[in-house]
Amino acid sequence: MTKDLDIVVFGATGFTGRFVVEEICRTANSLHKLKWAISGRSEQLLLEVANIISISSSNNVRQPEVIVADVSNPESLHTLAKRAKVFIDCVGPFRLYGEPVVRVCIENETDYIDISGEVEYIEQIQLTYNDPAKSNNVSIVPACGYDSIPADMGLLFTKQQLDAKSAIPSQIEMFSGFCTGSAGMCANYGTYASLVYSISNINSLRELRKHANRPIVPRVGSKLELLPSRTFDKRVNGYIIPSITTDHSILKLGQQLDIMFNTGVLPAQISSYLVFSRFRYLAMMMFSGSIFKFLAKYEWGRNLLLKYPKFFSFGFFTKDGPTLEQIKQCSFYHRFYAKGISKNRLTTEDTNLINSTEQIKPLSILPHLQPDVEIVTEVKGPDAGYATTPITVVQCAYTLLTEKSNIPKGVCTPSVAFGKTSLLQRLKDNGIEFNVIGDHFY
Structure with missing residues (x-):
């Protein structure tokens, strides 16, 4: 499976998603030639975010690719996940919109993190998708924001x-x-x-x-x-x-x-x-x-x-x-x-x-x-x-991208996933x- 994008930020036009995008712009120089994309429902809003990056970025970060995708359109999610190595999900409430994204990431062998703080969602995902994630050699790590x-x-x-x-x-x-x-x-x-x-x-x-x-x-x-x-x-x-x-x-x-x-x-x-x-x-x-x-x-x-x-x-x-x-x-x-x-x-x-x-x-x-x-x-x-959550989720993404061999496969909490990284x-x-x-x- 060809994966030409290192990181995808899904929900990049949302309130927290925009801060996550800004954090990648601030820190992307720590990774060599990061290839990334921003995604969401509205192409117009995505282009606005991309334009802001083009104007304000001082770290010479690559312009992100703009990809329209929606939870209600499974095919668009599959297209997105097929290309991504690490998927950052910023679209909540997660109990309403999170599970389809997790499922698509596992099917496409894409590592997944999110900014959820909804305990029922997190524990349900762990129970339901731990074995499928292990079988597909995928790490699913919810709760990578301030909440955890x-x-x-x-x-x-x-x-x-x-x-x-x-x-x-x-x-x-x-x-x-x-x-x-x-x-x-x-x-x-x-x-x-x-x-x-x-x-x-x-x-x-x-x-x-x-x-x-x-x-x-x-x-x-x-x-x-x-x-x-x-x-x-x-x-x-x-x-x-x-x-x-x-x-x-x-x-x-x-x-x-x-x-x-x-x-x-x-x-x-x-x-x-x-x-x-x-x-x-x-x-x-x-x-x-x-x-x-x-x-x-x-x-x-x-x-x-x-x-x-x-x-x-x-x-x-x-x-x-x-x-x-x-x-x-x-x-x-x-x-x-x-x-x-x-x-x-x-x-x-x-x-x-x-x-x-x-x-x-x-x-x-x-x-x-x-x-x-x-x-x-x-x-x-x-x-x-809006400061700590972007820092933590972006650093989790970078860690997944660069230290995959040290991270357990399956669905686990941050300390279990990143304890040896x-x-x-x-x-x-x-x-x-x-x-x-x-x-x-x-």
Whole structure:
């Protein structure tokens, strides 16, 4: 099969898609003579994007080929996927438009990544297409935007730092927060629509997991106790609540897939929290969340939510999306407080059990051992949706393009896919920071 395009950006005229195109223009000089294309439903809009690239690009990046394709036209998708080595999908909501693209990529032996943050879609794709992707020697890696890459790769980074201290991971708490400037913070309607559909299908997700038959991640060491909700945590200087975001689900799924794909990355007990600098922000989020949860159950409620995003989100989501000033001023962080167990405390039997490649293990491993090693790590980056997401998805594409032999075939989460590649360093080189900030809790 002749593939004359290195990368295709599908949905290049969308709000996030345009930022992805800009990021390729900024970084394409790191690859030799990148051949790429931009694709979407409207030829006129695609030509406008191509014209902007022609005028503004200062890196002498090749002009992308313009290819019209639409999810509702399978033949156009086949034509696109036949030519591409790596397919970047920016067309959401993914539960409505993602699966046909994944299917076409597998049929045409094209590696696929996307910017999805919809857990039901991600887990359904993993269950349905893992074996076909393996059979066709294809890597399918959803969730390569902000929703998962910083947290998932941050967890991997934290485990690596524990290993460097000769410890196995036991308990890891992740705290996630945002920093804004005077312009405030805002997100695009597409993200909002995905959120509405995700909440409305929470019961479907529960049923999917019941029948998924994935391996159970064993508990290592003494039990990790959950922190009380809506309390002030001095470590992060903010009010916390348990996180039910995509990040947490991807971390849990990634640990299951570490076992399935036999990556050698050891499991840990994980808890995740959202951080709010002021209690009123927490109260607003909880109030809005309650309304969402109720209305999303019903079709009329979903229609209301989708029609009036600004009203139901206290202005956080708008159909216009954030301004450039808001994007410039916003940033995010994930902070990991990790505890491990020194390897020199383990017996030979303990070590053999932990390193066993068997998918079925005891529900609890080393329950009698209290962790004795601590470490604090942090992942930081610019605006989550429109600066970090383009960085992460483009670097994932470059990694797939240049290090295919080091990436598992099948459908897997980012840390499972890119754990043995240069992705961490690529992210560091492009503005996503991974740091060890302490060796004890405080």
